[in-house]
Amino acid sequence: xxxxxxxxxxxxxQELNLQPINTIAQLHARTKLPKPTLVxxxxxxxxxxxxxxxxxxxxxxxxxxxxxxxxxxxxDPLVVEAGRAWAIAMTRQHKWPVAIALPDYDRMVVRFSTxxxxxxxxxxxxxxxxxxxxxxxxxxxxxxxLDKEEFELIIGVLKRSDDPENxxxxxxxxxxxxxxxxxxxxxxxxxxxxxPKNSNTIAVPIIGQGDRVLASIGLTYxxxxxxxxxxxxxxxxxxxxxxxxxxxxxxxxxSNQLAV
Numbered sequence: 001x002x003x004x005x006x007x008x009x010x011x012x013x014q015e016l017n018l019q020p021i022n023t024i025a026q027l028h029a030r031t032k033l034p035k036p037t038l039v040x041x042x043x044x045x046x047x048x049x050x051x052x053x054x055x056x057x058x059x060x061x062x063x064x065x066x067x068x069x070x071x072x073x074x075x076d077p078l079v080v081e082a083g084r085a086w087a088i089a090m091t092r093q094h095k096w097p098v099a100i101a102l103p104d105y106d107r108m109v110v111r112f113s114t115x116x117x118x119x120x121x122x123x124x125x126x127x128x129x130x131x132x133x134x135x136x137x138x139x140x141x142x143x144x145x146l147d148k149e150e151f152e153l154i155i156g157v158l159k160r161s162d163d164p165e166n167x168x169x170x171x172x173x174x175x176x177x178x179x180x181x182x183x184x185x186x187x188x189x190x191x192x193x194x195x196p197k198n199s200n201t202i203a204v205p206i207i208g209q210g211d212r213v214l215a216s217i218g219l220t221y222x223x224x225x226x227x228x229x230x231x232x233x234x235x236x237x238x239x240x241x242x243x244x245x246x247x248x249x250x251x252x253x254x255s256n257q258l259a260v
Contacts, residue, residue: 005098007032012041016051016067020077020111021059021127027030035047056088057127064254079206080152082113082251086113086243088218094219097121100206101138102215106157106166107131108139122220132165132194134158134175137201140188141216144179145205151179165194184200187237188216189229202233204240207248210254217244239255 001088008031015030016022024042028035042060045051064081080100085096091114099115106235113126133139133154143154158169168175182188190201202217219236226232 006008006035009041009045009070011061012038013045013050013066016060016062018153019052020080020109021057021061026059038146057112058125064239077111079247079251081110082254083206083215083217083243083247084112086247086250088117090114090219090239090243091117094239095120096219096221096236097123097126098217098219099126099138099201100215100217101131101142101203103142106154106161107133108136108216110138111185114164114235120222120224132163134178135165135191135194137188137190137203138218140178140182141218142213144182144188145207145213145214147212149259164199165191185237186212186241187233189233200229202230202236202240204244206244206251208251214251217247228230 002184011031011193012027012033015027019026020184024035024038027033027042028037031038035042042051042053046060047055048238050063051060052063053060062077066080079102085101087100090096090098095118097113097115099110100112101110106207108127108131108248110129111130115121115123115126117234131139133143141153146154155169155175168178187202187204198223201218201220205213206215206217210212217240219240221232221236223229223232226235
């Protein structure tokens, strides 16, 4: 006969692995376990180091220690773990919200955001928000640094989409100029043709081992705070690039530690 408490804890841990962020209500709906039981299990897993409660993202997520169980913690979440402290530090210093986004098929998904830390954020929440690759800063900063094979594969997917924000995929010359400019500058911005038009996002790629782009990190600001887009980019693009480089270095260290 099994130990019911252990079975419940493993069920919760499995569910936590399926989503980047989990609330008590979501876990209750999926596991059918009573909320008081879930709270006790989560506290136990948190004390053991397998789970973290992040108020900024509004829920629980697995920690890197889960890799010791050979389950559920992959390179992508490790990027977020490496970048979290840098994103928070930037918002504390410059006030604007910072987000880290990871690829998910034909879009980028915001996996971490400092919106809760910013009193001048244009958004109430961005975690789990899906962003187009051709019109959004976080999307372009990733797309422009893909290798040729991956780039062409994704553009092929976007061409089959009826989303107006993917229209540029049908104009190869214009797309080539845009991607070339982003690659030359080392950063991307949101298209002026999409909403919200009162703000903008400056984003840069996060590069991993082998010069492979893994994610993007971006800062969002109100346009009215600056005379021009160029002024904002001149101020924040170097800061984002420096943070992305530091995140890549931290990511390498974390990866090496977990490999030991």
